[in-house]
Amino acid sequence: MIAPDEEDIIILENHTHKTLEAGCKECGYMHIVFQACISIEMESKIFFLSVECPMCESTYKDIMIAIPLNGYEKKRYDLNDKSIYK
Numbered sequence: 257m258i259a260p261d262e263e264d265i266i267i268l269e270n271h272t273h274k275t276l277e278a279g280c281k282e283c284g285y286m287h288i289v290f291q292a293c294i295s296i297e298m299e300s301k302i303f304f305l306s307v308e309c310p311m312c313e314s315t316y317k318d319i320m321i322a323i324p325l326n327g328y329e330k331k332r333y334d335l336n337d338k339s340i341y342k
Protein backbone atom coordinates (compact mmCIF):
# COMPACT_ATOMS: atom_id res chain seq x y z
CA MET A 257 0.00 0.00 0.00
CA ILE A 258 1.18 3.47 -0.88
CA ALA A 259 0.22 6.56 1.04
CA PRO A 260 -1.18 9.36 -1.10
CA ASP A 261 1.11 12.35 -1.27
CA GLU A 262 0.08 15.88 -0.42
CA GLU A 263 -0.70 16.76 -4.03
CA ASP A 264 -3.03 13.78 -4.31
CA ILE A 265 -4.88 14.81 -1.19
CA ILE A 266 -5.42 18.34 -2.51
CA ILE A 267 -6.76 17.01 -5.82
CA LEU A 268 -9.04 14.60 -3.99
CA GLU A 269 -10.37 17.28 -1.69
CA ASN A 270 -11.10 19.72 -4.51
CA HIS A 271 -12.84 17.21 -6.73
CA THR A 272 -14.67 15.47 -3.94
CA HIS A 273 -16.15 18.77 -2.90
CA LYS A 274 -17.35 19.53 -6.44
CA THR A 275 -18.79 16.08 -6.91
CA LEU A 276 -20.62 16.08 -3.60
CA GLU A 277 -22.26 19.44 -4.29
CA ALA A 278 -24.44 17.69 -6.85
CA GLY A 279 -25.54 14.94 -4.43
CA CYS A 280 -26.72 11.52 -5.59
CA LYS A 281 -26.63 11.03 -9.36
CA GLU A 282 -29.84 9.03 -9.25
CA CYS A 283 -32.10 10.95 -6.92
CA GLY A 284 -30.20 14.11 -5.96
CA TYR A 285 -30.12 13.23 -2.26
CA MET A 286 -27.39 15.29 -0.61
CA HIS A 287 -26.27 13.10 2.26
CA ILE A 288 -24.60 10.36 0.30
CA VAL A 289 -22.01 8.04 1.78
CA PHE A 290 -18.75 7.95 -0.11
CA GLN A 291 -15.16 6.80 -0.10
CA ALA A 292 -12.53 8.75 -1.98
CA CYS A 293 -10.11 6.42 -3.77
CA ILE A 294 -7.12 6.57 -6.05
CA SER A 295 -6.41 3.76 -8.47
CA ILE A 296 -2.92 3.49 -9.91
CA GLU A 297 -2.97 2.28 -13.50
CA MET A 298 -0.09 1.77 -15.92
CA GLU A 299 0.04 5.34 -17.17
CA SER A 300 -2.20 7.30 -14.88
CA LYS A 301 -3.75 7.83 -11.50
CA ILE A 302 -7.53 7.66 -11.44
CA PHE A 303 -9.25 9.65 -8.72
CA PHE A 304 -12.76 8.45 -8.02
CA LEU A 305 -15.50 8.32 -5.45
CA SER A 306 -17.24 5.15 -4.45
CA VAL A 307 -20.74 6.40 -3.63
CA GLU A 308 -23.62 4.84 -1.76
CA CYS A 309 -26.94 6.59 -1.49
CA PRO A 310 -28.96 5.77 1.63
CA MET A 311 -32.08 7.26 0.04
CA CYS A 312 -32.44 5.37 -3.25
CA GLU A 313 -29.86 2.66 -2.38
CA SER A 314 -27.95 3.11 -5.59
CA THR A 315 -24.21 2.55 -5.57
CA TYR A 316 -21.85 3.80 -8.23
CA LYS A 317 -18.32 4.90 -8.91
CA ASP A 318 -17.87 8.50 -9.89
CA ILE A 319 -14.58 9.06 -11.71
CA MET A 320 -13.44 12.59 -11.03
CA ILE A 321 -10.16 12.96 -12.84
CA ALA A 322 -7.33 10.93 -14.35
CA ILE A 323 -3.82 12.28 -14.15
CA PRO A 324 -0.92 10.84 -16.16
CA LEU A 325 1.90 9.50 -14.01
CA ASN A 326 5.17 11.37 -14.31
CA GLY A 327 8.50 9.57 -14.51
CA TYR A 328 9.10 9.85 -10.81
CA GLU A 329 5.76 8.33 -9.96
CA LYS A 330 6.18 5.51 -12.46
CA LYS A 331 9.29 4.50 -10.56
CA ARG A 332 7.70 5.08 -7.20
CA TYR A 333 4.68 2.91 -7.73
CA ASP A 334 4.93 -0.79 -8.28
CA LEU A 335 2.98 -1.00 -11.51
CA ASN A 336 2.35 -4.68 -11.08
CA ASP A 337 0.43 -3.89 -7.95
CA LYS A 338 -2.73 -2.11 -9.01
CA SER A 339 -3.83 -1.68 -5.47
CA ILE A 340 -6.32 0.96 -4.53
CA TYR A 341 -5.68 3.08 -1.52
CA LYS A 342 -7.66 5.73 0.21
Ligand SMILES: [Zn+2]
Pocket residue numbers: 280281282283284285309310311312313314
Ligand atom coordinates in the same frame (compact mmCIF):
# COMPACT_ATOMS: atom_id res chain seq x y z
ZN1 LIG B 1 -29.98 8.47 -4.41
